[in-house]
Amino acid sequence: MQKGVHFKSKSLHPILMRSIGLILLMVLPLLCPPSIAEMASQGRDQETMGVTAQENVIVHQNETVSAYITLHNKASINQEFTISPLSFPAMLSPVNLPLTETLVPNHLNQFVFGIKSTTTASFATYQIQLSITSDFDAEINHTVTMNVTVVPYSDLNFGVDGVTALTVDENVRTSVAVNLSNNGTYPDNVTYSLYTQSNWNWGWIMENQQGGNAYTVLSPGTLVYVYLWVDIPAVENGMPLLQTGPRFTLTATSSLDGATTSWSFDLLMNEKKNATIDDVEGDITLAPDEDGRIDVVVRNVGNSPNTLNISLQGVDAAGNPLPDLQPADRFNVSGWTVALFGGLEDVELLPNESRTIQIGIQSPNTFSGDISVQVLVFADGAMLNTRSAQVNATIQRISAGNLTYSQTGCDAILPNQSCDASVEVSNTGNSYNSYALRTGAVTDGFTVVLPSDVLLVQPSQTKTYPRLQIFAEEQATAFLLGSATIELLDDSGMVVNSVEIPLKVAPEIKWTFRNVEEQVNAKGRLSIAMEVRNDGNAVDGLLVQLQSSHSTPMGFIPPDSAIYEDGVEFPRSFEINDIPLGANFTIRAWVELPQDQNTNGTVFINTSIRSRFAPELPFVHTSEGEYLGMTWQPSEEVDEGFNWSSAFETTLAYVKAWAFVVMSVMVAGVIIYKAVIDRERRMNEEAILPYQQISGDAHDWIEKFRGNDSNSAQPTSSATSVLTGNTYENVEQMQVQNAPSPRAPPIEPRLVEAASLILGRGIEEQREELKPSQNTNQAQASVPLPLPQPKQEVVQSTEASSQQGQPDDLEF
Structure with a gap:
């Protein structure tokens, strides 16, 4: 492995640097x-x-x-x-x-x-x-x-043609050298550059370097070597794969004509075998005689396909192997059983491929204890690169439980009433347990009655207690909020869980009508007054409504604190709020009894009150008021002032109704007046005829009126019977006027009696004759007309006229 070349530059004097800068500033524009x-x-x-x-x-x-x-x-x-x-x-x-x-x-x-x-x-x-x-x-x-x-032609050539493959190992600095020759006829200042798409580090091993490039001057027909190095990284996550790697391209550029020539080489990674443990699920806690499994993720991090060797080793808390135990896929120690699941060794993994194995641990039937296990993993052929991870298992008895409830009506309990709640217990521990219930904190005003049963529950099992009851006191006020805590005790008496049941007292809606008074005044107005008492358990509010079976004016006289619609003169409903417990308030209402009905009847008035807590439950009081039809109502004069329009309409109605009556009366008056004139004329004529004598005895004519035969009556009698009271008075006046001034002798009593008898018979006969022809429904007078005292001469003259057959002017 070659060492890199380090360069150390010396700094120039500042004055010299400024001078060079000024010269370049002046020369560069000319060279551009x-x-x-x-x-x-x-x-x-x-x-x-x-x-x-x-x-x-x-x-x-x-x-x-x-x-x-x-x-x-x-x-x-x-x-x-x-x-x-x-x-x-x-x-x-x-x-x-x-x-x-x-x-x-x-x-x-x-x-x-x-x-x-x-x-x-x-x-x-x-x-x-x-x-x-x-x-x-x-x-x-x-x-x-x-x-x-x-420019002249350049001719630069590398000593190697095509692409060269180089095999390298991880974590090694690899040096590369290649020769370049100048086959041209002119000296050439060659520039070298290296290009790759990888992020591997590289550098030049040459004297002339600038800005990542290297330089050499080649004379015609000469050869030079180009040196560089590349750092090979470690194989990570299976990359680079076996016989793969990045490509590097070395380029030489001529200074004569800018022509380039290049050479490429590939750095191919050698085989690397390795494995790793990516993840261990962690330690587990077991119940007595319980098994559990721990997931372990292993991976092939070599750059070639390979299999993994996996085994288990029992160790102490410090990680030292237990005596007499060798790595294996299954072992038993101190009642513990440990086994490897999914750890087959013939499963080949591709580079960077992983698999999951499981470590199964079965605890002994004791209530305490622990064990430590190491998992050992290495790639086939690379035992020196063994990876290990340690897991632990502990026995722990967990006493736990979960308490749940379902209630019916506990959010609305009436005073002196109860609600039921059902309680279930679930054993969330890892061993059997016995559970009992105990009352915890309970809000004042409520009482809880619990069952005394003790339930034996297995792990993950659920059982239900008998239903418990929660009572509200008789004096509990409405909307009293509270709660009842139910505690769950295990077999050691420890509280392992509890539930809190929310409670609420429901409003008891109870209203009573008292001291109901109903009166009807002279004008037909029914007044209603009643007291309403809040006998419930809540400060309540009411909606009061007034309804009638007839359409008639009516309304409430609301209390001062009532709420009703603005602008309504006669409200038929109102609201009143915040009525204390046991408080009374008075409802007053009035109803105008109907005055425009044809028949008599009864008005039914419902006064209904509805609580704002239970508007669907009305309290109703029904009042009754009897009224008279228009025919049976007494007349009442009302001084409303003189109304010209009404007077004109009344006059026109009277004229239409009485026009024919007035005309009939006028015609009748004319006829009567004519009859009176004719009567007076005849009497005057009789007075001037002294030669006329009455035939027969004056005392004999009355005998014919005493008979039973009504047909024997003479025309004189008929004429006399039709005289009305007024006509008779006129005749009497006329007789008095025409009579001689000397006082007439007194009339005999027998004559007066006879005249009365005659007049009475005549009137009765006239009634019977007029009954079929009369059109009026008014009753006729049955009282006899007063009898005038005629003179004897007049009677005789009348009889004489009748005997002569002259018609009487009153018969028409």
Whole structure:
């Protein structure tokens, strides 16, 4: 193995360094080649065209090389570009020029042309100029200048052709050397460079180095060796694989014409056998007479396929092998049984492939103890690279349990009531155990009754206790929150688990109606007043509603603390909150009994109250109020002032109703008036006829009225019977006016009696005659008319007229 070469540089004087810097600053601009392209056009030309060209072109004598110019059309329309030779020295000539092509907007194109050198061209650098024009604008003319260097041919060759394969080992610095010869006719300053895609470290073993490259000057016909080194890394995770490795390429570049020659070599890794233990699950704890397994992950970290050798070794706590025990895949010691599972040795693993094995451990039937085991792994053929890992197993009796519950109604317990809870115990330990229940902390106001059973539970087994009960006290207030803790005790009396059952007292909704009073005033308003008492266990709030079987005005008289809708004059519902326990409050309401019904009836009014805790359970009180139909209602005069419109309508209704009656009365009055006039005329005529005598005896005519035959009545009697009271008075007045002024003698009593009898019979006959013809429903008067006291002359005159057959004017 060769050692690397170290270089040590000496620092220059600061003044000298500054002087060299100033000289370089002045000389470098003169040495720099011309710019890529010299733009001869205006700034507007740069907006329509972009130009990129080579700076330097190398050509040999009697050789044609390619050069390029890249154009960019920056205009918004198509442009046709033309490249023409503008200035060429005599030693050089253009090829394939002029060149014309069209570019679409915003597109690039590379124009390739040739430059040819003559056979007698001197080895020097020449300048050529090219002109670029566009059909877009005739004034656009770009000039491009290039440096063309005519150089001699170089001829460098490595002593090895093709690719060389080198086998290497891990963790070794490998030196590589190769020869290079200059077969040309001119001295050449050769530059060496090394390229690889790997990250392996490498370096030069040469004197002239700069920036990662090495340099040598070769005279014509001479040979030189190139030295370098490469550090070979270790094989990790199976990489690099057997007979694989990175490729390195060594390149030599001529300073004459820039020609390059290269040589490649591959560094191939030798075989490496190795194994490793990637992961061990860790120590385990076992119950008495229990088995457990520990996972171990092993891997082939060599660079070739291989098998692994795996074995177990009993050791003490310090890792020393137990006496009389050799590595094996199974052994027994002190009641412990240890075995290897999945550790077959004929399983081949690829590089970096892993497999999982298991270490099985069976504990003895004791309540304490431990064991330590080593797992040994090495790759076949590499026993010296044995890997080991230690695992431990311990016996531990775990007393544990899990308590769960399910409850029914414990989140809403009524006072003096209970809820049930079911409790299950699971043995989460690693051995059998006996479990009992014990009451822990219980909130005041609740009482827990536990079963006294003790359950024997095997590991991973679950059993259920008899149901326990939780009571709420009789005086418990609503929404009292609490909890009851149930503890689980193992066979040693230790609390291994507990559960906390949340509790809550449910509101008992109980409202009582008291002192209900109902009154109806003279105006038909039913007033209702009642007391409501909170006999529950919660400070409650109520929603009070009023409903009626009839559509009628009604409403509450809400208390001061009531909540009801704004703007409602007669609220039919309201809310009241925070009514203490045992408190009373009064509900007042009124209902207008219906006044517009045709029949009598009863109004049913429901006053319902709903607790805000149980609005689905209403408390209802029903009130009744009887009302009269319009026919049975007493009239009531209401002074509402004089209403002209109502008066006009009433007058018009009366006119329509009584028009025909008034007309009938007027016609009847005219007829009666005519009859009275005619009667008066006849009486006047009778008064001036003294010669008329009454035939027969005045005392005999009455006898005919005493008979039973009503048909024997004379027309005089019929005429007399139809006289009304007013007519009779008029006749009497007329008789009085026409009578002689001397006082008439007194009428005999017998005559008065006879006249009364005659008038009474006549009126009865008139009633019977008028019954079929009358259209009125009013009853007729049955009282006899007052009897006037006619003079004797009048009676005789009447009878005489009747006997003569003259008609009576009252009969019409």
